[in-house]
Every structure is written in structure tokens, then in C-alpha cells.
Amino acid sequence: MRLFARRLHLWLGLGLGGLFALLGLTGSALVFYTGIDAALHPAVRVEHGAPAPDAGSPVWDVALATGMQSRHHPGGKWTFEVTGEGGPIAARYYPAPGHHGDREMIWFSADGKRIVRAEPWGGYLMSWLYQLHMQLLAGEIGHQLVGWSGVAMLVLLVTGIWVWWPRGEWRKALAFKRHAAPIRRLRDLHKLSGLWSMALLFVLVATGVLLALPSVAQAVFAPADIPEPHGAATGARRIPIVRALAVAQRALPDGRLTFFDVPMTPEAPLRMRFQVPGDPHPRFPGSYVFVDQGTGAVLAVHDVRRGGRGTRLAAWIRTLHDGTVGGVATRILAVVLGLVPAMLFATGVLHWLRRRRAHTKP
Incomplete structure (x- = not known):
């Protein structure tokens, strides 16, 4: 069973790791998107x-x-x-x-008498990144793709823990061997970065799925209708x-x-x-x-x-996903977490390529 989990983790990682990295990086950029957008437009900042x-x-x-x-x-x-x-x-x-x-x-303008900036949604950098993150610039089809890919990413995270789970040698499983061969250091870096971020990544991905697939959120929480x-x-x-x-x-x-x-x-x-x-x-x-x-x-x-318990629970989906749950500190944490999938993808692919080369050498 562990062999099956290892193969599933490998092929899900190779197939969805790039998308996972893209969503993580764009998510990091969007945590402070209103502030970044304001800084990029001095004509608005003068107000x-x-x-x-x-x-x-x-x-x-x-x-x-x-x-x-x-x-x-x-x-x-x-x-x-x-x-x-x-x-x-x-x-x-x-x-x-x-x-x-x-x-x-x-x-x-602050007095309401002038329009100081007007742009179509998706027509400037931060809104374009928002559209990319939420729907891959593909409308409702993109929403569905992001949502259901997120479900597969949850499986990717779970299989990663399953493959790593030690059979007694916990100290060895948690160690990073700095002086080991490069292929071993890559594996340790991949393993530890995933391990220490696992719980929070799971929350980010799960809440992202619920935001992308509101019908699923409705079925899970049954919040009161507006x-x-x-x-x-x-x-x-x-x-x-x-x-x-x-x-x-x-x-x-x-x-x-x-x-x-x-x-x-x-x-x-x-x-x-x-x-x-x-x-x-x-x-x-x-x-x-x-x-x-x-x-x-x-x-x-x-x-x-x-609205009942379901309504109150559903109210936490967005605030957990964008890091606003604890103010600036958790928003900064969300930025850092958004970088982790790219690291996992890079180290995972490099480790896989090195193993392939090692196995194909005469």
C-alpha cells in the first residue's frame, strides 16, 4: 500500500505540482494586493x-x-x-x-467630484493575478478546474505524509543531513518543508476548494440563504x-x-x-x-x-484562506506559506530527475 501511495504522490506531484506552485505564488502576491496596487498607482496615492x-x-x-x-x-x-x-x-x-x-x-477623488482612475477588472496587474489565481483566466471552467484540482492537491498532501510516516526511527525521519549526497539533501529538503507546513497548507488548499466550488461549501455547511x-x-x-x-x-x-x-x-x-x-x-x-x-x-x-452553526462556520472560509484571521502576522504567514508549494515542486522534480539519471547510468 505504501508503494501505491508513493507512486500516486509522485504522479500527482508531477502532474499538478506546477499548478500548485502557480496558485501558491499568486496567492502570496494577493495577500496584500490592495496595498501593492495602491503603491503601483501614484496618481491615486496622492489622494x-x-x-x-x-x-x-x-x-x-x-x-x-x-x-x-x-x-x-x-x-x-x-x-x-x-x-x-x-x-x-x-x-x-x-x-x-x-x-x-x-x-x-x-x-x-476624496471629495467624490473626480474620477482619478478607472480600469476594467482583469485589465491591470493585481486584478489579472486575482483572475489567474481564482479561475486561471478561464471563467467558470477555470473555477471548476481550480476547485477540483485542489481536491487532488489535498490527496497529494495526504500521500506525502503517508509516504514519509516513519516506522519507528523518528529522529532519522526528522533529520536534515547537510553533508549527505545531493540527492539525499534534496529529499530531506522536500520532506521537511512539506512536513512543517502540512497542516497550514491543508487549511489553505481546503478553504481554496470551498471558495472555488461554492456548491460544495453549500453542501458541507448549508449556510442560511441571503x-x-x-x-x-x-x-x-x-x-x-x-x-x-x-x-x-x-x-x-x-x-x-x-x-x-x-x-x-x-x-x-x-x-x-x-x-x-x-x-x-x-x-x-x-x-x-x-x-x-x-x-x-x-x-x-x-x-x-x-444563521445557525453552518452560517457561522462558512464565514471562516475566506478569512482562513487569505490569512486575515490573525491580522498582519497571519497575513505575512500566508505569504510565506504560498511560497512552499513552489519549493516542494522544485525539490520534488529535481529529486525525481536525479533518481532517473542514477537509474539509467550503465
């Missing part, structure tokens, strides 16, 4: 230093009006991010489904964003606003996204308030704390 707008700031309505001057397709949608930091205002514009256009990332309410569509003028945010905050008084959506379709509600106490992800939390665009009435509230 830093301005105070952070809160939910009661009129700047949100100003920015929406500025954006709608050039992007106002009837079926489109604006999403604004509330970072809690000063500087440019980050937003996304989604054209109507079926409309010939890609999602755009928009940055407004409501999809509809407004009255009375034709009334949209209420000011400031008023809608105040209404939403009263519905979740202990929540921290992170995003809000402004759809151009009148019957679609305004959607506010909040982090509530106990929700682990600071940027992509799981609680929502839906507000009627015309009347300002609360149509629905989705509080992650009331």
Missing part, C-alpha cells in the same frame, strides 16, 4: 491624507452622481467600498447582465445614500459598514454589507441590510449571527 468619510458623509452621494455622469446603464449597479481610511474612494461599476462591457474598478427582496418600484426618486446608510445602520446598530450597492434598476433594493461582532472577515463580512430605494424602508436583514 491619501484626506479624512475617511463615514456613513453620514455627503461624499457618497457626490461620488455616485459623478460616476453616473458617464456610467448609468439602466440595469447596471454601483458598489462602493467603505474602507475606514482616508484617501480615494474605491468603487466598482457592473454593467447590466448581457451588456457588452466588463466590470470596472473606479477610484474617485435574502433577495424587491422594492415597490413606485417610480419615486431614489432616497439620498446618506439616508439609506443611516436606516441600515439602525437595523444593525453594532455593525460596521464595509460595502454598499446602488443598483440602477428601481425595484432592486440598496444593499449594505456589515461586519458584526463575531464575524471574522473585516473586508468581506456576511451580514446585509436591504433598503427600498424609493421609500427608505428596510426590506430584509441578514445577520450572520442568526
Whole structure:
């Protein structure tokens, strides 16, 4: 059985090791992708230093009006991010489904009166890396490929431990022989780098599978469905964003606003996204308030704390995958872990090639 595990580990490593390394390296680059992207665009960085707008700031309505001057397709949608930091205002514009256009990332000046940067999603370095990491630049097929390849990578990790597991000589199994032959040093480096990172790599890969395959996450955790309410569509003028945010905050008084959506379709509600106490992800939390665009009435509230155990467990998937679980320290750890698959692939291939050459010598 151990021989079977060894062969399975070898061929999975040769077949998927390159993809594993690619996903690890791109994942490392993406841990701090918003900060890296800001550093690469000085035209946006000059806006830093301005105070952070809160939910009661009129700047949100100003920015929406500025954006709608050039992007106002009837079926489109604006999403604004509330970072809690000063500087440019980050937003996304989604054209109507079926409309010939890609999602755009928009940055407004701190006063909301100017667009200081606008680029299609996937059209600049960090978003391109994001698409590569999530779907290999291949859309839904890429999502599926990443997800199911991740399942095979879990098998790769398990067989690696199985092949390594010592039969009594633990000290020898955990040793790195610096003065041994090169082929032995390669094997030890491969063995030990995999061994000490195994548990955390397993978490990263497993959570990556669940993010790439939401249907699997749904089957495993059965989280509560997010409501999809509809407004009255009375034709009334949209209420000011400031008023809608105040209404939403009263519905979740202990929540921290992170995003809000402004759809151009009148019957679609305004959607506010909040982090509530106990929700682990600071940027992509799981609680929502839906507000009627015309009347300002609360149509629905989705509080992650009331969704049951499956909902609360599912909330940890992203925060474990991107390293935000413990702040900056665990994000740095996630960067380092993302480099390990490349090391495992390189040492594994080199060890395999040296063994092949040794076996083919006359």
C-alpha cells in the first residue's frame, strides 16, 4: 500500500505540482494586493491624507452622481467600498447582465467630484493575478478546474505524509543531513518543508476548494440563504445614500459598514454589507441590510449571527484562506506559506530527475 501511495504522490506531484506552485505564488502576491496596487498607482496615492468619510458623509452621494455622469446603464449597479481610511474612494461599476462591457474598478477623488482612475477588472496587474489565481483566466471552467484540482492537491498532501510516516526511527525521519549526497539533501529538503507546513497548507488548499466550488461549501455547511427582496418600484426618486446608510445602520446598530450597492434598476433594493461582532472577515463580512430605494424602508436583514452553526462556520472560509484571521502576522504567514508549494515542486522534480539519471547510468 505504501508503494501505491508513493507512486500516486509522485504522479500527482508531477502532474499538478506546477499548478500548485502557480496558485501558491499568486496567492502570496494577493495577500496584500490592495496595498501593492495602491503603491503601483501614484496618481491615486496622492489622494491619501484626506479624512475617511463615514456613513453620514455627503461624499457618497457626490461620488455616485459623478460616476453616473458617464456610467448609468439602466440595469447596471454601483458598489462602493467603505474602507475606514482616508484617501480615494474605491468603487466598482457592473454593467447590466448581457451588456457588452466588463466590470470596472473606479477610484474617485476624496471629495467624490473626480474620477482619478478607472480600469476594467482583469485589465491591470493585481486584478489579472486575482483572475489567474481564482479561475486561471478561464471563467467558470477555470473555477471548476481550480476547485477540483485542489481536491487532488489535498490527496497529494495526504500521500506525502503517508509516504514519509516513519516506522519507528523518528529522529532519522526528522533529520536534515547537510553533508549527505545531493540527492539525499534534496529529499530531506522536500520532506521537511512539506512536513512543517502540512497542516497550514491543508487549511489553505481546503478553504481554496470551498471558495472555488461554492456548491460544495453549500453542501458541507448549508449556510442560511441571503435574502433577495424587491422594492415597490413606485417610480419615486431614489432616497439620498446618506439616508439609506443611516436606516441600515439602525437595523444593525453594532455593525460596521464595509460595502454598499446602488443598483440602477428601481425595484432592486440598496444593499449594505456589515461586519458584526463575531464575524471574522473585516473586508468581506456576511451580514446585509436591504433598503427600498424609493421609500427608505428596510426590506430584509441578514445577520450572520442568526444563521445557525453552518452560517457561522462558512464565514471562516475566506478569512482562513487569505490569512486575515490573525491580522498582519497571519497575513505575512500566508505569504510565506504560498511560497512552499513552489519549493516542494522544485525539490520534488529535481529529486525525481536525479533518481532517473542514477537509474539509467550503465
